[in-house]
């Protein structure tokens with residue numbers, strides 16, 4: 001038996017998204033072609049954009065379909081920074097962002113961007129005052145809505161307000177939050193001035209049951225953004241290239257389904273998560289929950305196992321059929337300490353000893369039971385002088 005507790009890395013494809021994906025893949029035609037076949041594809045695409053926009057809380061024209069979180073973040077940060085580079089150069093960057101953001105900002109710093117780091121607190125929450133203080137004259141600011149490792153939910157409305165007041169465009173990375181907490185681009189944007197405040201928001205399809213390779217960057221109508229890809233004039237000229245009609249159809253269905261289920265799923269996953277955390281603490285009294293104990297995405301349990309080697313914990317759990325993560329999947333396999341745990345003020349040893357369990361749509365009691373049945377033994381073995389490891 002296999003037990004999947006890594007929904008934050010990627011979540012299983014929803015049957016309805018699969019159906020919409022396959023049906024739209026049968027539509028012959030390039031959505032940019034003017035003939036009937038092209039127009040058939042265009043209808044499916046634009047209907048998907050409208051459905052996506054209704055859930056995301058924006059106008060259809062503000063939905064730019066992308067290949068997922070990494071591309072959306074790259075487009076937002078390159079695009080916003082480049083469009084403002086003549087007037088301002090600084091990027092406001094909180095310390096515990098996803099690598100897609102951190103590495104994009106490093107690339108921009110090689111092009112001349114100045115980076116203004118903003119600390120997070122002991123639960124990985126962005127310090128909203130320090131964030132506001134760093135905004136003066138900045139070109140662009142970025143922030144996670146919820147931290148993908150610690151699960152902590154940031155005060156996104158406050159961050160958006162401070163950027164609107166400072167006249168700085170803000171990108172929000174909603175990849176780890178979308179589908180887990182109620183969010184609306186329009187509500188977060190509020191009455192911000194045309195090119196400031198929240199202007200761009202990233203969402204990834206595969207985190208909510210759409211296929212890998214789907215997602216969107218919501219870009220406010222009034223935002224100034226340079227494209228990353230050059231070519232055709234698709235999607236307001238912001239993302240050139242033949243559009244993925246089937247991906248858009250599947251993504252819009254996954255957005256709708258996850259929105260419909262959000263309330264009930266939050267309650268269900270929270271109960272499962274609390275049972276998981278309580279059970280781990282009972283089996284391993286040294287274990288400590290990281291991140292905010294209350295204000296976190298419902299399916300996230302980020303747990304520190306003091307003295308254990310994270311990679312060994314992962315390996316031993318995998319041997320028992322349990323899939324978890326040491327943090328962001330993009331870093332798994334590279335035995336680096338978690339920059340998120342370090343940013344929370346923990347030691348390098350702690351930053352190598354945390355595990356992230358994430359529950360989602362297909363999670364059930366059996367998944368929690370599977371972890372609890374083995375965790376004490378796994379911890380003991382991963383803490384020994386020659387702890388088990390893949391390498």
Ligand SMILES: Cc1ncc(COP(=O)(O)O)c(C=O)c1O
Pocket residue numbers: 008009067068069070071073098100144147148173174175176204205206215328329330
């Ligand atoms: C918060 C956050 N941002 C961005 C990404 C990257 O998204 P994608 O895997 O769709 O490229 C992830 C993926 O783990 C994430 O959790």
